[in-house]
Amino acid sequence: xxxxxxxxxSLIIAAAQIAPVWLDRVRTVNKVATWVHHAAxxxxxxxxxxxxxxxxxxxxxxxxDGARFDSGVQKAFHAHYLDQAVQIEAGHLxxxxxxxxxxxxxxxxxxxxxxxxxxxxxxxxxxxxxxxxGTICNVHRKLMPTYEERLSWAPGDGHGLRTTPLGAFTxxxxxxWENWMPLARAALYAQxxxxxxxxxxxxxxxxxxxxxxxxREGRSYVMSVGATLTRADIPAxxxxxxxxxxxxxxxLGEGGSCIAGPDGEWIVPPTTNREVLITATIEHxxxxxxxxxxxxxxxYARPDVLQLHVNRERQVSARFTE
Numbered sequence: 001x002x003x004x005x006x007x008x009x010s011l012i013i014a015a016a017q018i019a020p021v022w023l024d025r026v027r028t029v030n031k032v033a034t035w036v037h038h039a040a041x042x043x044x045x046x047x048x049x050x051x052x053x054x055x056x057x058x059x060x061x062x063x064x065d066g067a068r069f070d071s072g073v074q075k076a077f078h079a080h081y082l083d084q085a086v087q088i089e090a091g092h093l094x095x096x097x098x099x100x101x102x103x104x105x106x107x108x109x110x111x112x113x114x115x116x117x118x119x120x121x122x123x124x125x126x127x128x129x130x131x132x133x134g135t136i137c138n139v140h141r142k143l144m145p146t147y148e149e150r151l152s153w154a155p156g157d158g159h160g161l162r163t164t165p166l167g168a169f170t171x172x173x174x175x176x177w178e179n180w181m182p183l184a185r186a187a188l189y190a191q192x193x194x195x196x197x198x199x200x201x202x203x204x205x206x207x208x209x210x211x212x213x214x215x216r217e218g219r220s221y222v223m224s225v226g227a228t229l230t231r232a233d234i235p236a237x238x239x240x241x242x243x244x245x246x247x248x249x250x251x252l253g254e255g256g257s258c259i260a261g262p263d264g265e266w267i268v269p270p271t272t273n274r275e276v277l278i279t280a281t282i283e284h285x286x287x288x289x290x291x292x293x294x295x296x297x298x299x300y301a302r303p304d305v306l307q308l309h310v311n312r313e314r315q316v317s318a319r320f321t322e
Contacts, residue, residue, distance in 0.1 A: 009285055011167050013195070014044035015225040015257040015278040017202075017271060019233050022056040025084040025092060029054055032109055033099040035277065040103035042279050045132070046166060050227035050253075051110040051176045051199040052125050054093075055084040057227070061148045063247040064240070073240060074151075080239045081152065085114035085123050088136060093128065101134025106166055108173050108225075110199045112153075113141065117316050122154040127175050127199055129164060138162050142175040143184060159314040163191040168284035169221075173197035179210050185218065187310045189297040194220045194262070194287045202226035202253025204270045216264030219290040221282045228275055229253035262290040 016035040021027035032049055039047035051057065060066065060077050068074060086092045093111070100107045106129070113126035125142035140160025145153040161184065163172045172188035172195070179185070179198045188196065196214055200206045207224040215222040229252040234244055251273070259268040259280045267280050294300050 009168050010281055010283050011046065011169060011195075012042065012044045012279055012281050013221070013223055013259070014039040014042060014047040015223055015259070016047055016049050017226060017228060017255040017257040017278060018049070018275045019228045019230075019253070020053050020056040022229060022234050023080060023084050023238055024235060025055040025086060028056065029092065029095050032107075033095040036096060036099040036105060036107055037103060038277055039279075040105045042277060044105060044279060046106045046108070046171070046195075046197075048108040048173070048197045048199065048223060048225045049110060050225050051127075051201050052112050053110045053227055054086055055081075055112060056229070057201040057253070058149070058152045059229070059248060059252050060240075060244060061151050063249075064243060066148060066151050073243070076239050078152065081112065082114055082121065082123060084112075086111040086126075086128075087114050087116065087120075088128070088139065089116055093130070093136065097130055097134040097136065100130045100132060104132045106130065106132050106164075106171070108197050108199070110175065113139065117314070118154070119317060123152065124156050125149070125153050125175050126156070127160065127173050129171075129173065131164070137164055140173070140175070143178055143181065146177045157315040158187070158310050158312045161187045161310055161312060163188055163193050166195065169195040169282075169287075171195045171197070173199065175199050176201065176206070179214060183308055185214065186297070186308050189218055190308065192297075193218065194284070195282070196220050196222045198222060198224040200224060200226040200256065202228055202255050204254060204256035204272055207256040207258055208270050211258050212260045212264045212266070215260035215262060218296055219262045219294055220287060221259070221262055221267075223259045224257060224270075226256045227253045228255045228273065262287050
């Protein structure tokens, strides 16, 4: 089932609200691939997973004195996180790419990326988009990590502020609190975005307001996707497992995945505290109807007065001329 060149007006989209195998890249990648097949079985042309899903969100920072400088505990956590992070150029996402290609489905998955083009020892909260041919078509590194995330993740760049055609729709996506950044949203609106995916660690307090706000502002479909995670889900072989069991709350990620229509109303309100595949059939006709009185980058824009300039150059630490 291929949507890339389809002129069909409708599309089934899916939010995979599931738990990672926390801080275990290989097992989490395999779980993602399995749920890609579940989404395809449900007829979906798009499936998305939460922010930092592979290998997981750094929950230890908040609960284990993560800001203590030169701490042996924090160094150990960070070293393990880098070891389990995704190196795209090493082929770590091949099982997901294979599933996307075999089932003809577009996949968006949040990853902790450890890219070689920045030296290979810093990590980014990256949103990886894989098309229905199994090709990685975009990697967007989160522009600004939020609060304690800055103790682990490096700030990204504008290279991934891009949209992708998906059937009748134009797909864009952002990580977590980037979705609150008006200019990041505007960069996607300007490229014709009418289907927006917002990735989150997993919390209703993050998804219940901004999802409908973006939908109403952009006159677009918006799907927010969060993960679930409980203390009991943490593998026993995780570094400092006893400390984590003592310090972490019982509920770490509750999901909060939801879908809003281009009128800003709920199609699927926030869902919590369970692993579930949330699906909805969306109709491009509804986008065209709602753009009648407001098109944020079209007839209601004034580029002669207000215009956004975006730097999409991938930032690297050195450029070499031989």
